[in-house]
Amino acid sequence: MQIDDEEAGKTRRPSRAYFYWVTREQGSFEWFKSIVNEVAELDKKSVIEMHNYLSSVYEEGDARSAFISMVQALHHAKRGLDIVSGTPVRTHFARPNWSKVFSRLAAIHDGARIGVFYCGSNRLGKELDMLSKKFTRKSSTRFIFHKEHY
16 A cells, blocks of 8 residues: 655655555465565665565464464564564464554545555455445545556
8 A cells, every 4th residue: 555645736756655465375475575675674764564464374362373473573573584474574464454454544644545556366356445445435535446457
């Protein structure tokens, strides 16, 4: 997702970007690892907020995922790398709560225009499109959904 604030009819470059990588398989992080590391290294001003999600692990709140999260947090604090992805970006377990993500962004970027760019399954694409419309209606933030077709 990218944020584009409008002032006096002038469109500015995005001021913030939020990247969500959701996968079922831990091995999928491997092919994207070098890009994530490069972005993390070059993002000196913390403009890009990155999130990794491993959806095949137990739901958040489950005792087993709590143990994995604890071990992961200790490893990240000690080495600065996520034990699951091997990058500086912490991995969350289960699927993102997209409604909470949109709600948070609408609150942080009140009145802004947010581009939602998506590449993946049609099912999740429909959900993100619906949430973009819903949060555009119920907040002063405008979400514009874009889907990559493959």
